[in-house]
Amino acid sequence: MTIEASICVNDISVSYGRKQIIDGLSCRAVAGDLTALVGPNGCGKSTLLHAIARVLPIERGQVLLNNIDIHNSPTRQVARKLALLPQGPVAPEGLTVHELVSQGRFPHQSLIRQWSVEDAAAIDKALKMTFLTEFSNRQVSTLSGGQRQRCWIAMVLAQETPALLLDEPTTFLDLKVQVELMGLLQRIARTENRTVLVVLHDLNVAAAFADRMIMMRDGRLVADGPVNSVFTAANLKTVFDLEASIVQDPISGRPVCVPNTNGFSTAAE
């Protein structure tokens, strides 16, 4: 895939009913990078993702995907450029892996143009990338949690969009499965030059795989940039009220957060 896309969020505000969740936030995600969106529970990270994906309306500002205003474009046209995987999706009882993944082709089809060779190729490729080819006729409900999540990722991959948004795709999965899924997302971003924006709960998983990181607190942006400059002890204190040291993984060179468990442990400055 050669189409590059970057997501630019410009000064947006979002409310749920009368309650304002996001107030004047700007951030961005660029092609070829895996961008992690982190923050404490209830800080509005899922709300931000939903606002970017036009699931929620925005009151102010704009969301640009390659300079196109997402909220003022036909929804099907947006869906050919931007895919969303919501948190904890549930497949209807009885749906097979192949049927689920083929839903990703929805925005590319119409009443006139029902099914094409490209659709079949996109589905095969998505199944292969997520190692699900052999499961394609199994029912989604019979698979394990990690396999099921791979099915959903395959669905958004089959959508063949230059940009992907994922809401906590690794939560409630075993660490090994989390690592596999994050590796997959990293490959998708880097080798296919796509923009991948992921809401993540586990900070160390985020720091180990992300290229860029966005940190939020109380509906506002705290930091947005390369992982090494955002994932700092000072930012973790500001965003999570967490006393922690940042050490470097000797093998990967990645930052790792080690929470201070008592008053005597010394912070590595």
Next chain:
Amino acid sequence: MRLFSSATRLLPAALALLFVVAIFHIGFGAKAIALGDIWQAIWAFDDRNFDHVVIRQMRLPRLLAAMTVGASLSVAGALMQGVTRNPLADPGLLGLLSGASFGVVVGAAVLGIDSDSLIPVFAVLGALAAALLVAAISFFAPGANSRAMLLLAGAAVSLFLAANVSALNLLNEEGFASFRVWLSGAITTDAAKMLPWCLPWCVIGLAVALFSARQVTALSMGHKTATGLGVDTKKLSLRLLFCVVSLTAASVALVGPLGFVGLVVPHATRLVVGSDYRHVIPFSALFGAIFLLIVDLVARTVLSPVEISTGVVTSLLGAPLFLVLIRRVL
């Protein structure tokens, strides 16, 4: 487990079954009519032949009414289950059948409307009001949007409207006599005169359902996922609401409130063809038509020459069948 891996291979079998059941449906009755006479009545009608007249004026309209209602209620149920992601959603449990009945009773007994063409319109208004009321209650009530809340709201609205129908009938003795059979859900030869006014609502409803099938599958995965795939969920929900209302209302106007069809047939269909609505909707329509023809055949012949009301048979057959199916779904 899926019984048929390819739904398209099932289509000829289902159509053949429908054809055979339809032949039985026309042939049996107070007087059995031979296959050859059925053929002649359709292709070489002779108005001096009594059997031909019976087929043309009584049995064919009844066949068409049973098929239309079976298909309409089943598709309405399938759509409701897909949109609400609630396996128990159906025109009966969510109050649409009572709403449509209430509309018809108000129109015919209270306002004294005598025109057959307006009966389905009153049914549509009643069903729409009931649907909006149930949606509003389950949306604004505490614990909103839960599966249970939707069903409780449906049950409350359903009982309330049914009580209103009873009250109106008690106040209007003569009207009650004519509504008594209709309110039990009966496919009668009366359906013939209502058919031209109800059929368009059903045909449009079924066509819209078929054209929307792909989007219903997306919506059945949740409104966020559907939005991400490029479905305009608000527009789609509105379109499907009118679809469900017109299918249910026209069925009620034709034969009265028939319970369980919209619940049992879509579940049985999913067991056979899976959960992709591109298959669920057409096969629900086919199986619904077949199911209701069989039920109507039973209703007419088991205690012959006495006819049991079709609604009584759907409930007698539907309730246990539903319990068997729901064990797999819940």
